[in-house]
Every structure is written in structure tokens, then in C-alpha cells.
Amino acid sequence: MKGFHINIFYSEEDGDYIADIPDLKYCSAFGETKEEALQEVLEAKAAWLETAKTQGKPIPEPKYL
Numbered sequence: 001m002k003g004f005h006i007n008i009f010y011s012e013e014d015g016d017y018i019a020d021i022p023d024l025k026y027c028s029a030f031g032e033t034k035e036e037a038l039q040e041v042l043e044a045k046a047a048w049l050e051t052a053k054t055q056g057k058p059i060p061e062p063k064y065l
Helices: 034-054
Strands: 007-011 016-020 028-031
Touching: 007 034, 016 034, 028 034
Parallel strands: none
Antiparallel strands: 007 016, 016 028
16 A cells, blocks of 8 residues: 655644645644644554554545645
């Protein structure tokens, strides 16, 4: 399985950086810096994948580049 694409962008409204993984529904995180947002979303990704495996839910193939 290839890696999942991660978007990182600054949100004026929130005043923080937002990171999300489009292939993993509702998998997102935020941080004061891009690096912090990335670290947080990687932790969220690990939790998302572990939960999916534990609950027997399918893990989508990455489709975003």
C-alpha cells in the first residue's frame, strides 16, 4: 500500500495550520506550525488505521496524489 496524501494549509479563521488526509474520512488535525500539524495528523492517521482494523472496517486504497 502506498502512502496517503496529506494536505496542510493555514486557516485564517482558526489561526492555525490544518492537516488532513482526504482518503481517510474525518482524519485531520491542527497545529501552530506546519510541522506540528503534520505530526498531529500522522498520530491521527495511526489511530484511524488502528480503529479501522480493530472494528474490521475496510481501509481505502490511496487515490489522491
